[in-house]
Amino acid sequence: QSVLTQPPSASGTPGQRVTISCSGSSSNIGSNAVNWYQQLPGTAPKFLMYNNNQRPSGVPDRFSGSKSGTSASLAISGLQSEDEADYYCAAWDDSLNGVVFGGGTKLTVL
């Protein structure tokens, strides 16, 4: 059972916009920034989004992030086949004094 809650799966067709949610509590998302990671099949995770809505260099602007209260979301617009991957949210947790991850969302491009 992960501290941050994500839907286990999401899907969309090419060109569509999909959103992945991440729900936490006051000790993590409510008081710290949310970060997102993309893990393509068989590879190491990749830094996708930081400080709720900032994209690292090289990440397409099709990816966007937001946070409100104790929830955050990752949106992917103009969905492409290469976006098919697992997506994880993460945040520092002040109560646990450590990093917490969501359980991951498997995105399927139909």
Added chain:
Amino acid sequence: EVQLVESGGGLVQPGGSLRLSCTASGFTFSNYAMNWVRQAPGKGLEWVSSFSSSGTNTYYADSVKGRFTMSRDNSKNTLSLQMNSLRAEDTAVYYCAKDSGRVIPTARFDFWGLGTLVTVSS
């Protein structure tokens, strides 16, 4: 170019020990916090431990506290994870991850190694 290369994984019996290493290059190692993250087969990511840039502060997940010890050698650009009293549930790919935080750990892991597989089984 930032590179993180993990080593030391393998097969170990329950109750045994293993030491993982991560060799870093392409950035000023001593300026950044470092982390270990693991992923059990077919499962999600689980944070294991974090180390401040100076080595003064360490943080551990409850699941490994008291069994795992993280260390770093800033003179050799090396991060280590000493794992004792290993259990079957510690079986996972262990990733070394650079923190974008300069002093204290954050949840911003901007570079990852390829990982090393640890299998705990009799």
